[in-house]
Amino acid sequence: MAYTLTRATDAVATENSRYPLNERRRVEDPMKQQVHRNVFTGKLEEVLNSAVNWGRKNSLWPYNFGLSCCYVEMTTAFTAPHDIARFGAEVIRASPRQADFMVIAGTCFLKMAPVIQQLYDQMLEPKWVISMGSCANSGGMYDIYSVVQGVDKFLPVDVYVPGCPPRPEAFLQGLQLLQDSIQEERRPLSWVVGDQGVYRAEMPSQREKNREWRIQATELRTPDSI
């Protein structure tokens, strides 16, 4: 599996550097080098990594942050009929300091972008970003003077959920995809042990993964009956 490496040391910002600040590059699975060096520590690190990741991915605390219509569908996912607690992500935090991930649910407005950046900066590592809905993904149907054409113009996005708005189920699927990718992540186990870079696995896109069976569909249901 290929990985993207992000180093915090790269993030020494000068005035004109652009967000997102971290420099990233694609690398091989960091575990592989370990394995060749020493079979035992390699294995141990892998077990530790998986255990920590398992804990992280099953207790993701979302930041209570909403921009527009998509946020309504996001909150719907938090209520009884969809019950996000099944995935351990029901503890909404009103402070960025306590949150693990931020869902950009809605349109990213020009006037709001610096505020979003500020809130993201206030979140502590490890942190992730889900971009929910066409607006956050790309500007969506709002190619207009006051809208940033996709939140990834300044934030590093981990999962994109398509739809306008995506159904609550789609948001839940996005959350599960984030969990899958967290399981594969490699982060420093301590600030003194080993390489200090953050390695994120490159997950396959759902479009490519599902294309085969999706194009099998030949008959679509007509809207004539319920």
Next chain:
Amino acid sequence: MSVATPPPDTPTTRHDAVVEALKRRFGEQGVREQATLTGWPVLWVAREALTEVLGFLRDKSQAFEMLYDLSAIDERLRSHRRDLPDADFTVFYHLMSLSRNRDVILKVALGETDLSLPSVASIYPNANWYEREVWDMFGITFEGHPHLTRILMPPTWNGHPLRKDHHARATEFDPYTLTVVGQDKEQQALKFDPEHWGMRRKHDDSEFMFLNLGPNHPSAHGAFRIVLQLDGEEIIDCVPDIGYHHRGAEKMAERQSWHSFIPYTDRIDYTGGVMNNLPYVLAVEKLAGIQVTERAATIRVMLAEMFRITSHLLFLGTYLQDLGAMTPVFFTFTDRQKGYEVIEAITGFRMHPAWYRIGGVAHDLPRGWEKLVQGFLDWMPKRLREYERAMMENAIVRERTRHVAAHTTTEALAWGITGPNLRATGFDFDLRKQRPYSGYENFDFEIPVGSNGDAFDRGQLRIDEMRQSLRIIQQCVDHMPAGDYKADHPLTTPPPRERMLQHIETLITHFLQVSWGPVLKPNESLQMIEATKGINGYYLTSDGNTMSYRTRIRTPSFPHLQHIPALMRGGFVPDLIAHLGSIDFVMADVDR
């Protein structure tokens, strides 16, 4: 059932009374009439006479208590200007007399070199924000305005977006980047400066605290910011700051066809779904001269009321959550889910179906819809009773909301408050009764009114309104008329698909209507409806094109937020949170 003619209770004689009175007072030259399809007199007045005319109309004898809307039009590219006075820009004032149920629209012509008008904020207090918006969007100044600054765009912005020579698309200029200095600059610009707003920092040795609430705060309901000047817990003053949700919907209308703008209307009051389509398609149908079938009109009413219920349920859950109750939101969202099952089965979408069409709706009701809707109608009443028992009769809720943020009818009218928030003061005004549209006159329902105009009444009223909506929907189920779901009219868009394949001519028409969209004759039309949050209206100006020349969207939440400081001065912080919850606003309905 007709939607193209003015509503039955607005006879033309009543218009004349206002025009006559104005002419008597200001002379024949003083007011110039323009023929439109708005259903109300549209009168051009001179800039010099404006304040006097408004003062005259505001006065008891004419009783135009409310400035319903104030905006402008950039006339420079308008080609059909027959019978219109010379103007580069036009500013219009839409006044409403709710007590006499009549309106009048005043227009003032301005030349490009002299874009300035006297501020009317001293006559109508809610003109304040509208004038700021006109300054922001068109660059027209208002002399004597207390604080003429940008309201929707960031303070660092250059240009006035609704001018015809301002670019519309984000992709027309360089892609957005945010640099470290840029971030600092923007953050600096967002900093609140009390002196700038004429506020004192201290008083008798004690310093005031300035608390910044938002633009991201759990009880601010979206991207809304309000800065509080506090003396302990007491709010001395506050300054709402909006524009964090400005999606340029009005500019967008100027480059979408009449048909393809429909989905954008869904996203104005985004909890209102197809309810938003209604004023827009009705206004377009007035321009096109389409009369929809009874079936189409009834389907529209049914879906609009479904959305009134889901919207009110969202309101109820979040309102009580803001008061600290955790559970209600789980209950109301369960009901919303039930509502969405119906909506989705009929329209194929949950929040933004964009399902109304010019001349009808997108498709006919699916087989078996009655049972589905009936299931929802049977489910809801007992839930509403439960809400009342468990929540509105709850001592904590009552303590937190009764006599909190209360206002009178007179105050509400002066600030442009409409909808349930106006009715909570005991004033019975609902467009569905007073100016029925889309066949509401055929339904049997009541308009609940409150008595104290406080946060509690605003909450309770919405529960009562849901009951009435259920009643309307029940009548739709029982008496759904047979017939077509689309009007038989050349401008109905898209035209009936069956006809498309009959002949090359019908195929071409179909193709043109779907790709370019229908062409509407030059004129102006207006439709106001009783939306979920108050009166929502679309004022369309056609220049004989496939696109609108100017679309003005008047939303209820904009004045509702403007009213906050007047209401909250002297209140406490927890009261403000209760009030914010009770207004029922979404930011898209404020900033558009």
